[in-house]
Amino acid sequence: MLKTWDIFCKVVDNFGDIGVCWRLAKQLQREHGLQVRLWVDDLGIAQHLIPTLALASATQYHEDICIQNWYEHADFSQAADVVIEGFACGLPSSYLSAMVKHQSKWLNLEYLSAESWVDDFHGKPSPQANGLVRYFYFPGFTEKSGGLIRESNMTAQLQSNPDTPFLQQQEPSLNKNSRRIAATQSSALYLPSCVRFPALAGVTENEA
Incomplete structure (x- = not known):
């Protein structure tokens, strides 16, 4: 191994x-x-x-x-x-x-x-x-x-904290629940x- x-x-x-x-x-x-x-x-x-x-x-x-x-x-x-x-x-x-x-x-x-x-x-x-x-x-x-070089649990982390600066910058017009959905869709692609x-x-x- x-x-x-x-x-x-x-x-x-x-x-x-x-x-x-x-x-x-x-x-x-x-x-x-x-x-x-x-x-x-x-x-x-x-x-x-x-x-x-x-x-x-x-x-x-x-x-x-x-x-x-x-x-x-x-x-x-x-x-x-x-x-x-x-x-x-x-x-x-x-x-x-x-x-x-x-x-x-x-x-x-x-x-x-x-x-x-x-x-x-x-x-x-x-x-x-x-x-x-x-x-x-x-x-x-x-x-x-x-x-992409990213952590395998990144989706879960973003979903649990939708108010992170990253999500706020990427999706400024969305509310908290919508940002959770966006986090799932974007990070699950790759x-x-x-x-x-x-x-x-x-x-x-x-x-x-």
């Missing part, structure tokens, strides 16, 4: 990359009981989202997730069962070597897109010269895409990515 998952995140656009990767890490840990390690190259930016983060600590745990400082001389000798490369950030060469030895499953998380071509490229394999296969994960808005990530890893496991 693929229990250990590593997510690599390079902070490029301030909170965008780390925000997505941190949210995904929490979903995989909470909803699937996976051992998740999040590699981040800028703890200073990450600290804005994780206030208890210690900038001087190379390895630390927050919300049962291991957060690893990604720097040049970090220990990359232990590869996870499944590796998520956030937004084609590039993986360290020594870690790639460890992945080959461990025969890790490799998923490249792409940016969210509503374009139709996403359906044709989601989940496609890209064989590498080192023998690994890199699979492309495209979040999107259709059943053929990777879905399968959460946290369901599809393990599913795609299972596909790669069967094909390996």
Whole structure:
């Protein structure tokens, strides 16, 4: 069983990359009981989202997730069962070597897109010269895409609190009961990515 998952995140656009990767890490840990390690190259930016983060600590745990400082001389000798490369950030060469030895499953998380071509490229394999296969994960808005990165209980949370700023901004003219209905309709349209990530890893496991 693929229990250990590593997510690599390079902070490029301030909170965008780390925000997505941190949210995904929490979903995989909470909803699937996976051992998740999040590699981040800028703890200073990450600290804005994780206030208890210690900038001087190379390895630390927050919300049962291991957060690893990604720097040049970090220990990359232990590869996870499944590796998520956030937004084609590039993986360290020594870690790639460890992945080959461990025969890790490799998923490249792409940016969210509503374009139709996403359906044709989601989940496609890209064989590498080192023998690994890199699979492309495209979040999107259709059943053929990777879905949206959101919590599986988001619908219930919005229904229980229809006065959240999010719903008030989205549906300002609706009363409380109508906002509850809107929350159900909008969030039920798209399968959460946290369901599809393990599913795609299972596909790669069967094909390996």
